[in-house]
Amino acid sequence: MSVKKIVTILVIGFVVFFVVNSPKDAADVVKSTQHILAHGFTSVSEFIKNL
Numbered sequence: 001m002s003v004k005k006i007v008t009i010l011v012i013g014f015v016v017f018f019v020v021n022s023p024k025d026a027a028d029v030v031k032s033t034q035h036i037l038a039h040g041f042t043s044v045s046e047f048i049k050n051l
Contacts, residue, residue, distance in 0.1 A: 019026045
């Protein structure tokens with residue numbers, strides 16, 4: 001088994017464990033990530049518009 005496959009399985013296992021044990025916290029992480037990405041895209045869009 002390759003290292004990449006093992007790491008992928010461990011990450012997926014951690015995500016499932018986190019969602020099962022703390023669904024509210026997991027939802028907060030997703031909302032925060034969504035907010036950060038939206039703000040980032042808005043900032044890049046504003047930068048390109050001002051070029």
